[in-house]
Amino acid sequence: MRRRAAAVLAAVLLTWGCGPKMEKPPAENPVLSDLVDYRTGLQMLREGRADEAIAILARARQSNPRDPNVSNALGLALLYKKDYSAAEKSFSESLKINPDFLEARNNRGVTELEMNRLDDAERDFQAVLDGPQSPERASAHYNLGLVYKKKAQWVDSEREFSLSLADSPRMLRATRERGVVRVQLENFHEALPDFLAVLKEDPRDTVSNYNAALCLLAVGRRDLALRYMERAAADPESDEGRKARRFLDAEQRNVREPK
Secondary structure, three states: OHHHHHHHHHHHHHHOOOOOOOOOOOOOOOOOHHHHHHHHHHHHHHOOOHHHHHHHHHHHHHHOOOOHHHHHHHHHHHHHOOOHHHHHHHHHHHHHHOOOOHHHHHHHHHHHHHOOOHHHHHHHHHHHHHOOOOOHHHHHHHHHHHHHHHOOOHHHHHHHHHHHHHHOOOOHHHHHHHHHHHHHOOOHHHHHHHHHHHHHHOOOOHHHHHHHHHHHHHOOOHHHHHHHHHHHHOOOOOHHHHHHHHHHHHHHHHHHOOO
């Protein structure tokens, strides 16, 4: 869960992509000093200077209490710091100002997901999907897929990841998560192309290497599976890397001690 949360937040800082995000700020007007503070806070957050961003954005919120973008941005900085209760409160303030602010609703859902409040998160993501067409749809489908994954509702989770990819075909996170869910459903033939698609872009992705190996074992390609296990084992700090190492060690023992 910690690795997934870090990946979501990295997407916020680098791309404002399909995880938590906020609307593009209005054009800068040097006369409006509070707007400059708001933009400065966003830039600090993108640079990973979360504490400074929180200070700037808290001041901007005092000066602009009716601007939902400011509360949304402050929520993102608090989410980055894993201060989930304060982040949820900030996103809720943004929604109180503008109930149709889909970015803030999606962001609040992510916060609730991190807090393991799955039903609340599901309601927020579904509200985004029930709203008007927006760039938030791909993200909401992806996040709803994560909710169903945590609930072990594998069929529903696979559907949401597929819908996310229909809206955003190049979202590798959704491709990988769909593959993981398909492994749970023992649909190895369809899971394997998902992992291979991720590995084409990121050959060192440990989750995809390990699960690709499982799929290859399931379809009788043990020789090729060993290559992917070796790649996964190169990341000994991850759960998948440790599992891959145990598998390879067992393989070596079997070679030394044939039945």
